[in-house]
Amino acid sequence: MRFVLSITAVLSLLAFYPPVIQALEVSDTSDQYADTLHQLTVRLAPDLKQLPALQQQRLADVKIRLADHPRGLPMALALPGDAPQILISEQFLDGLSHYIEVYLLARERQQPQWIEQYFSQYFWNRHPDSAAAPVKSPWQLFAVGQEEQAQLLAEKQRLFLSVLQDVLLHEMGHHAMDAFYHFRASSIVREEGERKADEWAEHFRAHYLDGENPLGRMLVIAFIFEQDRWAMLSGDGYYPRLLAAVIQHMPDHCAELSRAEQIRLCSRLRNDIDDYMSNQIETAYLERIEAGEPFAGFPMGQIQLAKSNFVDACHYFNESLIYGQVARAASYVGWCYQKGYLEPSPPDAQVLALIHSRNGSGYGFSDKRQQGLYLLSQN
Structure with missing residues (x-):
């Protein structure tokens, strides 16, 4: 602290x-x-x-x-x-800050898939088991010019302040209403404490902060969705799974929205939760693969690996490495060659390079000129 x-x-x-x-x-x-x-x-x-x-x-x-x-x-x-x-x-705030940056870029360039692609590497680089360097900011990675950065910076700061305000007001509500509970309390007691804090924050906003942009609250839910999706696909418990708790009030938040951008975000987020947090997840990624998005092969490989469909998983990992340059796929591809799920196997030195090539460019896309791994494309 x-x-x-x-x-x-x-x-x-x-x-x-x-x-x-x-x-x-x-x-x-x-x-x-x-x-x-x-x-x-x-x-x-x-x-x-x-x-x-x-x-x-x-x-x-x-x-x-x-x-x-x-x-x-x-x-x-x-x-x-x-x-x-x-x-x-601080880690939560750092994630939100990066999310707002990549959200604004994805919106401006009309590339919504950039958000998942970016955070696939971001959450891995921030994981304690990762030896990767901190991931670069979206503005660095997408080579955003100074003029465009200046245009987006004011909006980013405004949105981030709105997000931080929502978080702070909720916690202040716990204090103002004396709405505390023991961590072993029943779900009914916990929900009552959270309800009181939420109501206090909503009352404060309504009476003192008229005209506040509710987009910030939706961005928090959207960031938590990405974190939950990453944890689910990775089968990893380091990042807390918070989506089930925060989407309880999502219908109320969406009902408050009036601007076109806010409504679009809410609609997209609802569809993403329906598609990727359900048994429709494979269909959703297959549709993206068929539409020509090579990154989508990587999460599809994770899904197949969790189901012990090793041959299919290795196929998707290999495709995402070759055609999508997804750096995280390299360690999986190396494992696939070791186990014989991909053939013919490259030389031992190349397998070892694949296994240890986790860092890539720090984003999730390796540089072909710096990686000696793309002989695999001959397979």
Whole structure:
């Protein structure tokens, strides 16, 4: 934990009123999100002082901490007690920041599949079992020019601030409403605590933040969908599976949308959840393969591998490596040659290179000029 911000630190600047926020502490931090969080508290400060006295009292000593993804902190967490806190995962914020970038690029270039392609490598590079270097930002990888970056940057910052605000207001709702529960509490008790926090956040938005863009809430759900899809396809438990919890209120969020972009995102997200979080997933990827998208062979290979259809899995991995240049496929292809599911086998040195070629370009696409692996295309 590096960044510490009291939930009350700005209203001390407002004279003649008991401050809701009165201290800002920054210790040993170079965190890139500290300034954004400070900016958000300044923005919320005039409205927080309008809260009922009891809620102000409950919020008075709460501190916000940005934490380096401690175990058990999937997104954010409100903690009661003598030293009340709101913990926000830096890893979660980093994922959201990257998601907004690739979402904006995919929208501008009309390439929605870029989002899954990017995060297929992103989540692997951030995994503790990966030796890969941190994945580059979407703007770096897609060589976005300075002029286009400048055009998108203001929108990215606005959307990210909206997302962070939604997360923070929900956790503040737990404190303001004293809506806490034990981690072993029944589902009924947990749902009641979450409902109270949600209702407080919705009331605050409706009364004090009129005209706020609800797109941020949909982007959070969309990012969580990508994280859940990655975990499901990889059969890996490192990233928390949160989709089932957050989509409970998705119909309500979609009903609030009025702008064309928001409605399109909600519709696409609903379709993706229906297609990829159900028994329709193979059909969905097959349709993309038949439409000429080589990346889709990689998740199809993961699906077949989980079903022990090793020959089919290896075929899809090999196709995605050759034609889609999907770097993550290299280790699977090396395993396939070792086990004899792909023939003829290349020389031992090349098999070893395939097995250890997990990093690629850091994105999921290897550079043919730097990889000695594309002799496989002769097979």
